[in-house]
Amino acid sequence: MTDDVPPLVLDIDGTLTDSDGRLDPRVFRYLPTWEAPVVLATGKAFPYPVSLSHYLGIGKNVIAENGGVVLADGTVSYQGDTDRAAAAAAEFVERGGDLGWPAFDDANEWRRTEIAANRSADEELLRTVAAEYGLEVVDTGYAYHVKTPGVEKGAGLTSVAETLGLDPEAFVAVGDSVNDVSTFRAAGRSYAVANADAPARAAADIVVERTYFDGTAAVLDSLVSE
Structure with a gap:
């Protein structure tokens, strides 16, 4: 410097x-x-x-x-619980949610510590499921990020x-x-x-x-x- x-x-x-x-x-x-x-x-x-x-x-x-x-x-x-985020995303989809990405999901293909959902996704359901898994959802204006608090x-x-x-x-x-x-x-x-x-x-x-x-x-x- x-x-x-x-x-x-x-x-x-x-x-x-x-x-x-x-x-x-x-x-x-x-x-x-x-x-x-x-x-x-x-x-x-x-x-x-x-x-x-x-x-x-x-x-x-x-x-x-x-x-x-x-x-x-x-x-x-x-940092962050990848497995828990993936499990929450799977639960979200199982309950009728859609992460909102095309067949090739480049938003999550290489993601290591969280899951991202398109902002077209059902935010209320996503937040409900995330909370059940002890996770938070952050809306960055570009995507919803399901991530470990802190x-x-x-x-x-x-x-x-x-x-x-x-x-x-x-x-x-x-x-x-x-x-x-x-x-x-x-x-x-x-x-x-x-x-x-x-x-x-x-x-x-x-x-x-x-x-x-x-x-x-x-x-x-x-x-x-x-």
Whole structure:
């Protein structure tokens, strides 16, 4: 890390993307040249942020599945009860629920610590079944995540920071969803892009004026100019 810019912890969907969910190409200009660690923190399954880190040419420091999987400095750790989440999902389907994904379920194919359901799924039934299994459901605005309580991105950031020999409060966080709230609390400074949901906006130190990666780019530009 240099004294010029802080380490970053960045959400992906809604933060590094455009309004159609596509990765903003400017990410390839900003992140590979960032002169401090960059941590990608997402609700997506583990391979997604690892692959993105690879193609960006940055260190593979990632928090996936809402904190369920953490990779830092070549060390992987898993949190959450995968079997219980899978059992709850099966029970949900048995009671007439539908996870809402196509035949090839890429949302869950590589997921290791939780189960994700499309937001078209029966939320009330999903929450009922999850509670019976001692699990919680988090609506990120992109999917319903059936997960172990207490497993959060913020705990993942604390773990990554420790592995990298950094203080979590040295990090600047940018995100857009309720699952970023714990990250905002763990990091030293936090920004919500303008498209963020109400919990993220309330938890962030600053809500930027611009949406999606336009907002994130504005934050990164401001950090460079400090």
